[in-house]
Amino acid sequence: MKSGALIVTTENISGKRLEALGLVQGTVIKTRNAFVDIGQGFRMLWGGKMGAYTKMMETARAEATELMVKQAKSLGADAIVAVRYSTSSVVSTASEILVYGTAVKFKSQSDAVAAKRSGAKTGKN
Numbered sequence: 590m591k592s593g594a595l596i597v598t599t600e601n602i603s604g605k606r607l608e609a610l611g612l613v614q615g616t617v618i619k620t621r622n623a624f625v626d627i628g629q630g631f632r633m634l635w636g637g638k639m640g641a642y643t644k645m646m647e648t649a650r651a652e653a654t655e656l657m658v659k660q661a662k663s664l665g666a667d668a669i670v671a672v673r674y675s676t677s678s679v680v681s682t683a684s685e686i687l688v689y690g691t692a693v694k695f696k697s698q699s700d701a702v703a704a705k706r707s708g709a710k711t712g713k714n
Contacts, residue, residue, distance in 0.1 A: 594658045595668035596690070602668060606696040610664045613692045615656030619649040620683040649686040650674065657688050666692035 601607065653674075661669050672690035679685050 594661070596654070596658070596672050597668065597670050598672050600671045602670065602693075605668075606698075607668075607670065607693040608696050610661075610666055610692040610694055612689060613657050613660040613664070613666070613669060614687065614689040615653035615658075615660065616685060616687045617649045617653045617656070618679055618683055618685045619645050620680075646676070646684065646686065649684065650688070653686045653688045657690065661690075661692040664692045665694060667695045668693050 595602070657669065657672075669690040670693055672688065675687045675689075677685050677687075
């Protein structure tokens with residue numbers, strides 16, 4: 590993958606033939622300190638946006654995504670398809686973000702033609 594990672598939630602990328610390289614993932618577990626938890630506890634009483642937790646989860650998503658991209662790059666991927674995010678509570682004060690997808694390499698038209706010819710020569714189509 591080059592500098593800008595192509596990450597999509599779809600299983601295909603329009604106009605591209607894909608070769609699957611394998612599952613890639615990133616996971617991060619985050620927790621806030623006790624003082625933030627107390628402040629956010631008061632926020633729950635009055636309602637409203639829980640800014641500290643929102644920021645924590647945004648940061649965790651970004652870090653998990655970066656870990657997944659790094660793993661895809663190590664496989665020589667051009668993109669990651671079928672990306673999904675999942676979150677869970679590990680303990681009452683910690684949350685896990687998991688992101689996963691399939692690392693893929695773009696196949697050129699010449700690869701497709703060669704594969705078709707190879708299949709025709711061996712009788713496999």
